[in-house]
Amino acid sequence: MRQALKKINVVYTVPAIVLFSLTVWGLKFPEQMEETMLGLMHILIESVGSFFVVATVIFIGICFYLGFGRYRHMKLGKEGDKPEYNYYSWIGLLFGAGMGVGLLFWAVAEPLSHYVEPPPGMDAETQSVAEAGLLYSVFHWGIHPWAIYATVALGLAIAKFKKDLPGLISSVFHPLLGDRIHGGAGKTIDIIAIIGTTIGVATTLGLSTMQLAGGLSEVFGLENTLLLQMSIITIITVVFLTSAVTGINRGMLYLSVTSLTLAAILMIVIFLLGPTLFLSEYVTSMTGEYVASFIPLTFETMPYADNEWLGEWTFFYWAWLISWSPFVGTFIARVSRGRTLQEFVIGVLFVPAFTSLIWIVVFGGTGIHLEHILGADLAETVVERPESGLFLILESLPFNLILSITTLIVITIFFVTSANSATYVLGVFSSKGDFDPKNKVLITWGLLISAIAATFLFTGGLDGLEAMAITAGLPFALLIVVMVFAIYRYFRKEGEAR
Template identity: 55%
Template sequence: MEVKQQFKEKIVFIISAIIILSIVIWGAVTPENMTAVTQTIMDQMIEQFGWFYVISTGIFLGFCLFLGFGPYRHMKLGYKNDEPEYSFFTWLGMLFAAGMGVGLVFWGVGEPLSHFHSPTGGVEAESQAAAEQSLIYSMFHWGLHPWSIYAIVALGLAFAKFRKNLPGLVSSAFFPLIGDGIYRWPGKAIDVVVIVATTIGIATSLGMSTLQVGSGLSQVFAIEPDNLVYLIILLVVTIIFLISVLSGLNKGMRYLSISNLWLAGALLIIALALGPTVYIMEHITLTFGQYFSQLPQMSFTTTPYSENDWMGEWTLFYWAWVISWSPFVGTFIARVSKGRSLRGFIFGVLFVPALLTLVWVVTFGGSGIYYDLNEGTAIAEETAAEPEAGFFLVLEQLPGSMIFSIGALILISIFFITSANSATYVLGVFSSSGNLNPKGRVLLIWGLLISAIATVLLLSGGLEGMQAVATVTAFPFTFIMLAMLFAIYRSLRIEGYTTHKVEKKEDW
């Protein structure tokens, strides 16, 4: 009987690990087949279900705005007397580090310059119109929509954990809908889907980080990146984050993350001050206005009369990648958001990070565009071919560029290590029935699996292969997130709100 109970408790870990290991073996043995199959599936999904990703993300954003400004806006993530654990600014810094990190460093320059070089909608390449369009679309992909996806998962977890004291699992968010079913096969199935999607999303980010570290080594130390260099980078990072997660050095990692935010802020200020400052400030203002004025149209744009290859490579990939990454980020956001009202939560999770993202994208991406238009550089062309090089190519234009490039390499490396460290821990919790202290061997297995699948994705299909796998694995979790909206809404009604007034309850 005891053995049977132990097996039930480990079933999520066993099934998830088998699925991930199977993907690793598939990619290691027949990488060409894996790339071809996932690319074919992704193409079919984009063709048949691209609209589904588009409308789902629009619903997520609309639901978040309803929570932040609607009748439930005063409700707390916790009980009435619970106070926030972190100051507002510390909380914002932690949100930004968790939600963007190395992804924004990678694509904050790589995307706008790629759009500038190869715009969509018949816009002339490397023109003023292409410059404006590139910044708007980059802001669209990194602004309110991805943060609304993170917010949905975080809210579901926070209500379950802080108001019902349920395990810290995504399945716990469905307690208002399926009750004790969260402890049986419906909940277990949800947790397996969450773990697989999260692992792929994390591995995709780690693969991108590896590409960018390789590009940094090339720019700073003239080390040309190849598969051997990428393997060495992944090996070194794996050893570092495994030592950290197994030895419990999480406090050190937290301080490292905060220090990295200061480093990112310093690079941003330097680029703004030493780069084309007036051009950047004007484009921040312009992009801000254009983004919010065009947001409704962009949110629901599909391509029923033409091929949607561009949407598949950019918008749909982003939505899928963020959805697959959201259980990890959502868990972290939920953990640090106890005691905040829905209004304060939505303001902090949606609008502030989106504004900071605007400044980052326009400062670095806009600078690259400026140098191409006014100084005859070819940053956009090089970045379109190698997106991971864009950040360093822009920094090269600044006085004292070598120092800044070294700082950027340190920034990316620390984001790389801390993300892998946190992701391993979160997967350990997910696969240990919500136990906040998962066993060392569980953490070791997940750390090795994350690195293994990142290696396979990187070497088998490069960036395109990673995009394909992330898009495919995020599809089932999108349905789970849509169901989570009903669970959150039911939680709000049960916990004390009726129509537009608050019921006075003892536990508020």
């Protein structure tokens, strides 16, 4: 009996049981699950919401310190290692895994939501709140998310490529725990990482499904029902599992480069067909505003106001992205071997952040122009159905059918690449850190991710997804803060040894 128990892979079994139980709970008692999760989310926002703000400050600090400090020329890997991917392919892989459909979903929906439901102390539907809405959107999709991802990726790259440890979250803590990472402490860390990752990924897949269903409804007149959403999840699951088993260097690489190219073309076309002069001026002014407001927004907690607005936006984003970070961080580490710390930090933090700024200004700025300048009266609809926001904007432009179909294709590819890379990373976590997990493991996790995403949609839609993300993000936020000290300790010892 004892020998049989020893053979059980608890890092796989325990998360599978927990996640399966969540699925069953949601399917059998959807109202109870939604009520419980929303209640827990509000408690967390009120009691520890500001911790997410503090945590992101720490993550940004370690990235800047390593990228521009005394260790900036050290490589993620051995001294002779060279990058596996060219720069464009590398950025494509980063962007596909790290942002993808989330940015497509919120680039229009967030600025217009802020326009009619502004931050505390601001008046709705004014020029000042229109500008603030774009600024907050850029802030939420700028450097901060990538600092979260980069912190996890740095820790994993050190453990895997410099110390030759398994590609597991627990390996990052070796400078603090030593060989105890192979025991109960390490297994506990990996279990938390797998559960948080699965829920974070399922949140994103749920958003992707909602936007695809909303797009199909707007473009082709299909009724946006739960049946349509479940059909989308089923089809996409087949596609991303097929891509996953072909490997990163084939399926994932080709899909990432294709999605990045199509997204860039789409953005340029919208820029030229939309209010080009207005958007050109906004790119310049928003860059300046983002730089000037970076520190105040980073530390913002609104102590004299209700935390509800911050909870729905900033706290939700940071918690969701933190729960999503084990998989993105692992994937970034996997494709970044051989790059120096400075090249890594510039490529992972600044290039995607500036790209996101331009994207939000082009799409969100077009929405603001339609709403505030032309009086199109779209904002209220977008607040009610955020998944349709992007397609409502496209309907106002020439060649709207072609643009909408192209957008559906881009969303689908981003959907597939996110699910593909998430499946790969969960396969790594449940294969003792092997960066080439078996196909049967990939298929198992892919099916489980899709099942949980479907359950979240069934139980609470967007509200349910947000509640799950915030709840799952807290324990892993604590782990990443401790991870920062492990990373610092490693580089301090490495620097002294030179």
